[in-house]
Amino acid sequence: MPEPDLQFSDQRLADLYDLGNAGSEDRDFYLALAGTAPQDILDLGCGTGLLSLAYAARGHHVVGVDPAAAMLNVAKRAPLGDRVTWTQSSSEDFHTDQVFDLIIMTGHAFQVLLTDTQIAATLATMARHLKPHGLIAFESRNPALNWDAIWGRAYEMDTPQGHVRAVRRMNDGTRAQALLRFAWDYYFPDQVLTSDSTLRFLNADAIIDFARRAGLQLVALYGDWDSSPFRPGLSRELIFKFRL
Secondary structure, three states: OOOOOHHHHOHHHHOOHHHHOOOOOOHHHHHHHOOOOOOEEEEEOOOOOHHHHHHHHOOOEEEEEEOOHHHHHHHHHOOOHHHEEEEEOOOOOOOOOOOEEEEEEOOOHHHHOOOHHHHHHHHHHHHHOEEEEEEEEEEEEOOOOOHHHHOOOEEEEEEOOEEEEEEEEEOOOOOHHHEEEEEEEEEOOOOEEEEEEEEEOOOHHHHHHHHHHOOOEEEEEEOOOOOOEOOOOOOOEEEEEEEO
16 A cells, blocks of 8 residues: 555544544445454554444454554444454565455555555455455445545644544546545644545456456445445446455
């Protein structure tokens, strides 16, 4: 993965991350994938560990991997944080002798993989660590939609650090190579912090082709968290399931 954005690597911003991303509708989808019997789960790009911790609370054995130390610091301090094995690593470089029943990459973290090499290496990591009958699941966003318009967003938070306003700014003219650049400005009482981001928007066929070259076979492609079919011109999400 590229170096983490400031919103992930700066401890002040990482401590606020869950306040601005609460109630993600993807969580029930991913939790249901594990079922009720204890599973070995690998959470690549785990961030502050919300899903890893939720899996652990249900009795699963979880390894949470993230390149940002600040995010892992938040995860380790959380209730049940000692029930998860936390590892600081990129998805491309992660390696363990353990194999897993379920491997996930959530929060659209797949889109921070900006080059073909990073995508291929991440999918190889997934394939290498998957049990023979295991499942891989991750999501991206539909590049056919106008994300410049969809993503004009601002919100405010009352936090232990005081009142914070966050504003997302889109940068024009950056669609080359399916890349979209934007920035978050965080207005604290005493300073403004800016986190620049770049995401890659690949279509479903391109992602499936990368996965196939890593030895993975498509099980399902959904367009929303209710497992409804993907509709090319309408669905926001590209939600994939793969197996070996």
